[in-house]
Amino acid sequence: MKIKSIIKYMLVVGFFSTSCNKMDLEPISTISEKSFWKSENDATGALNGLYFHMRSVSSQNLYLWGEGRSEILGSSITASQGYDIYYNNALNATVTGPNWQSMYLIVHDANLLIKNVPNIQFTNEKNKNSILGQAYATRAWAYFVMSKTWGGLPLVLEPTTGNDPERVNQKKSTQIEVFKSIKDDIEISLTYLTDAEFPQGKNVWSRPAVQALKAEVYLWSGKLLQGGENDVRIALAAIQEVELSKVDLLPNFSDVFSPSNENNQEIIFSLSYNSLEPTRSTIFNWMYANDGYFPANLTDSETKLALGVLGGGYGIAPTAIVRNQFTTDDLRRNATFLEIYVTQDGIKKFHSSVNMKFRGVVVNGAREYTNDYILFRYADILLMKAEAKNYLNQDPTEEINLIRKRAYGAAYQDHVFVNTNKVQNDAEILKERLFEMMFEGKRWWDLIRFNKAIELVPSMKGKPVEQLLWPISQETLSLEPGVEQNPGY
Template identity: 45%
Template sequence: MKILHRFIIGLWPLLAVVACTQDLELSPVSSMTVNSFWKTEDDAKGGLYGMYGRFRDQAANNLYFWGGARSEELSYGLQASEGRERYFENTLDVNYAGPNWLRLYTVIHDANLILKYVPAINFVNEEDKNEILAQAYAMRAYVYFIMSRTWGDVPLSLEPTEGYGGESTFRARTSVEEVFAQIKSDIDQALTLFPGNAFPSGRSIWSKPAVNALKGEVYLWTAKRMNGGSADLTAALNALKEVQNADVALLEDFDRVFRYDNKGNQEVLMAVHFEDLESGSNYNNSMYIRGDQIPVNTTEEVKAMLGTGGGLNRWAPSEELRNQFVEEDQRKDVTFVEVYTYDEGNNASYYASAVLKFRGFEDAGARKFMDDVILYRYADVLLMMAEAKNGLNQDPSAEINEVRQRAYGDDFDAHVFTGGTQAENDVAILKERLLEFAFEGKRWWDLVRFGKAFERVPSLQNRSGQEHLLLFPISESTMSLNSKITQNPGY
């Protein structure tokens, strides 16, 4: 698949044209006829490129809004938040509901086109065809996984929308149980079609190890949220163990996992590719500090950590999150920086904080926020294994300690994890996930999966029992486009 990957990367500059065209559409109805497309290998590869391009549009900002922004890791920044506070304050409603699902259905539409037409195309190498189909199944599964965790019941579309018709264009919501059954089926199809555990160059398209990581997370969700119990925990653990047969490892230096000049490293399983001159910036652009707002009366160390300022500090690491890190944890200075100012008497005052994990790079006096958005990495596999093991009353210590060994380095002996009760272990695993994956778009979904959102998120602590808040509302605009769509109860 190296040839296919180069083909996809070579087409990234066309993304702007594709995106602008897509923005004009009210529903993902195909405008390409079968007579003009879906005839050759290059057509299949172009269709695959379009699918990844449209998914990158969603990963730039929306994926974090859905998966991370409602958690305890964020608070107000220096700039006006422009409505972003509605996420961490958990005040979303039908008029301010967050990103809707329309553009996710364009990604599903692309996957459905591939799955419908690529099987009939003749390929020189049948494995190339199978890998394209596997990636389409994987992407469809992942997008429906996003949607089901975000809204619960969602319309289930398994065929491309190729004409305007009542049944094909306007669908009612399908039960979350049926959607998850389809997610699991698509994952199984993808795993069957991938020929082996090899990663593509850049690790920015779906592969068998990445799909096994997805399978692990899906089955953890259904085990804990949908009464899947031990059977689903076992399926999750087995899938995650399969990942370890691939070329994966923790990098020694936590910071190097995220650097722009080290994309597709050995820890990464699947990332969404962002590239200078090919794509715009992503959500990290709203978590840094503009150069003219870096105070002159802060320390030289902080100035060096921030380097060239950039972006806007519209939301920032919360005090709740910052207080979870201890000084010996090497992830702290990689994840965020606290900025203090000092008066003439050297008295410190808190000024701001910024996310450093995805700080991009400096170019000609400007900062560009184009780090990849990582969907899965090996540390995630280890901590999901620990979670599954703990649910099965097995010892999760080895996996937790492998992650902590890197985090604490020479101070590891003071932070060795020793197993306790199942409940105590779950608390430790959930906290370790916060420290390891802060600002990676995982925290909200982690809290929901562990059943701790009402306990850990300050804005939800006095709202226990309002279970509808674990889902997003359906926007008024979404319901106005399709009269068959009903609102989530409670909104």
């Protein structure tokens, strides 16, 4: 769905925008709930509002929750712009990073759709089912993102349009209870989304996208929430259904992320950004070079050509600890980041590094960071499949080598994966996910799922395991008296 009308955005947001100060969410528009939920157009407008809020979250917060605390990013040559609290893992009870209110706004959107759409007359029942399937999938996804980040959560499954104290003061459900609700919503979504084909564009939930979500959810619960082999088998079955859809690896890695090639065959689900739309600029703005800090003594014409038009915050950059793990024959290396060197006193010295994966497009001579935010793509699914197979004592060789054949091209024979044992295989799969998925908002959660965050993130060394979860903001605690701070803070 490429939502191109700013007027439509404002109408939708005007009705569905709510106070982000509490989960007691009330419409601020003069349009009442009773007068709105009458037609198919009302339901479609509400669904557009839901995706608008998902896009807003993915412009920065989703990346910070999923990757900001990992070892991928560090300081660049400018001020840190406040991102150092994430990569230094300096979060505490006072400095908590983005809170969960924006995600509960998405939950609220989904809850309204789930409650009201069944009562609306549609000319085509398939359209009605599609909207309901997308709403249930979104609610599952939102709670999954939040539970990976904060653990147990208040489980709000009805629209919170009033001041009922039992809802406003709701206590946290356990993470296992939250995951049960996530799984229930996924199954309901799949009963509505029965078409295995993708819709036009891949910017809305489809059956393959929900199956991809199901795979990750069950991998998480299988490995971390005592679901064990049964849950991992369910994850593997979901992956196998994704593979029945029209997805495949693109021959050229860099083509996956080309703004001119969005919604390509490798993409399963992404959130769209377009030039001249609201919330079009993303966190990746801070990972690219700008003129003010560009080295005057850069003489490498090849680097200049690769960089093209400058224009970014230049505040955060890929760390040496990650860059140095890529071999020079890995074709993903230059497609993921570019190292900039300068010549000083006849000596070539490292200056900085920039993100090449999501550097936007040039519009009227200026760079805009409008790359779609990819939630699921086929390479991710293949590596989840390898992870599941390895957990179940099956051979993950085929999946890993499919990824490596593209990654190394002519040098593939020097990097063929050979099955050894579960521990070593897991280490190889996790590293392959780093090389393949860097900058895609996955790394921190991957490290948690593989139980490697404290070991592999330098700023986590010596910290208690409880701090793998994020702290809950003081604002949230003051407005939600039934919620307690997470342990470790």
